Amino acid sequence: ATNRTFTMIKPDAVANGHIGAILDQITKAGFKIIALKYTSLSTQKAGEFYAVHSERGFFNDLVGFMTSGPIVAAILEKDNAVADFRKLIGATDPAKAEEGTIRQRFAKSIEANAVHGSDSDENAEIEGNFFFSAFERF
Numbered sequence: 001a002t003n004r005t006f007t008m009i010k011p012d013a014v015a016n017g018h019i020g021a022i023l024d025q026i027t028k029a030g031f032k033i034i035a036l037k038y039t040s041l042s043t044q045k046a047g048e049f050y051a052v053h054s055e056r057g058f059f060n061d062l063v064g065f066m067t068s069g070p071i072v073a074a075i076l077e078k079d080n081a082v083a084d085f086r087k088l089i090g091a092t093d094p095a096k097a098e099e100g101t102i103r104q105r106f107a108k109s110i111e112a113n114a115v116h117g118s119d120s121d122e123n124a125e126i127e128g129n130f131f132f133s134a135f136e137r138f
């Protein structure tokens with residue numbers, strides 16, 4: 001599904017009260033919500049989700065951060081969803097994110113960077129399937 005992407009609102013943005021503002025910015029940018037869930041990641045689940053980063057120096061910190069509180073997971077639909085969503089959220093490091101992007105507005109650090117966005121169509125599919133069954137998509 002090349003017109004879909006997957007996102008999480010990370011524990012920092014949830015704790016800071018930004019769920020509503022972030023979903024508002026996402027939907028106003030033309031993304032349709034296909035699936036939506038307020039949940040949390042166990043250490044095992046976070047390790048699985050970020051397995052591609054398991055050899056990186058920041059992996060343990062990342063897993064600790066991602067399990068520190070609830071998250072919001074969503075599948076989003078729009079033409080050119082993966083690329084357009086990455087543009088909307090801005091650079092991984094909020095200090096480098098363009099003005100008006102979600103990370104520039106709501107993120108505090110390269111780790112606590114408010115939102116996740118899939119980096120490819122293939123990963124969008126894998127990550128959406130990680131959180132949602134067929135019955136949870138509309």
Ligand code: CMP
Binds near residue numbers: 092110116
């Ligand atoms: P994201 O791109 O969604 O997925 C990988 C995450 O690793 C990234 O967001 C950050 O939350 C986290 N991270 C922590 N430190 C770093 C770093 N130095 N470089 C890249 N990502 C980092």
